[in-house]
Amino acid sequence: MSEQLARINIMGMAGSLRQASYNRAALRAAMELLPAEANLDIVDLAPIPFFNEDLESQSLPEPVLDLADRAKKADALLLCTPEYNYSVAPVMKNAIDWLSRASTGEPISGKPVALMSASIGMFGGARAQYHLRQTCVVVNLLPLNKPEVFIMQAQNKFDADLKLTDDYTRGAIKKLLQALVDWTRLLKGV
Numbered sequence: 001m002s003e004q005l006a007r008i009n010i011m012g013m014a015g016s017l018r019q020a021s022y023n024r025a026a027l028r029a030a031m032e033l034l035p036a037e038a039n040l041d042i043v044d045l046a047p048i049p050f051f052n053e054d055l056e057s058q059s060l061p062e063p064v065l066d067l068a069d070r071a072k073k074a075d076a077l078l079l080c081t082p083e084y085n086y087s088v089a090p091v092m093k094n095a096i097d098w099l100s101r102a103s104t105g106e107p108i109s110g111k112p113v114a115l116m117s118a119s120i121g122m123f124g125g126a127r128a129q130y131h132l133r134q135t136c137v138v139v140n141l142l143p144l145n146k147p148e149v150f151i152m153q154a155q156n157k158f159d160a161d162l163k164l165t166d167d168y169t170r171g172a173i174k175k176l177l178q179a180l181v182d183w184t185r186l187l188k189g190v
């Protein structure tokens with residue numbers, strides 16, 4: 001009898017609020033490219049307020065509670081960030097800052113994470129991803145090393161409906177997701 005593998009729940013966040021965002025579109029593409037044994041819960045970060053310690057002394061804003069709850073339920077994370085001025089876009093950093101706090105229960109600490117970035121430039125957001133890896137150290141996220149997915153010149157990789165049409169990039173995201181599932185199983189022993 002074949003052994004039944006536990007499903008892996010991945011929470012996805014994109015660090016752009018733009019309607020026509022390539023990073024959000026890359027997360028939607030990931031939904032189509034998931035291994036059969038994984039789920040992807042994509043969180044909308046638009047309602048998350050800027051982090052402010054004053055908000056922690058009251059009951060937390062509802063969208064933050066929802067984010068923390070979904071992060072708690074996730075076995076792993078998938079983060080897709082734009083690069084702004086050579087670093088992580090503030091929408092992404094803000095969400096991580098909230099999730100790093102005792103007030104939210106630090107629900108990402110110790111969890112595996114895979115990183116992607118999409119940029120209209122030639123470097124595909126590489127500089128932002130390496131800054132994000134630095135943040136992973138302090139918040140105790142456990143990033144997958146390889147494969148790395150940098151979607152460069154994103155304007156040429158998505159069609160007018162923001163569907164990812166580039167076969168190489170689709171293949172790279174598919175490999176990343178399988179590697180994240182394998183990495184999660186290794187860490188959790190499931």
Ligand SMILES: Cc1cc2nc3c(=O)[nH]c(=O)nc-3n(C[C@H](O)[C@H](O)[C@H](O)COP(=O)(O)O)c2cc1C
Pocket residue numbers: 016017018020021022023024082083084085086087118119120121122123124125
């Ligand atoms: C404030 C700002 C700074 C940017 N800085 C960079 C940068 O350092 N490197 C880069 O490759 N692209 C940079 N860009 C261009 C982004 O790659 C591009 O806007 C991209 O489409 C943003 O991601 P999105 O499509 O998911 O919104 C910058 C864009 C903005 C608005």
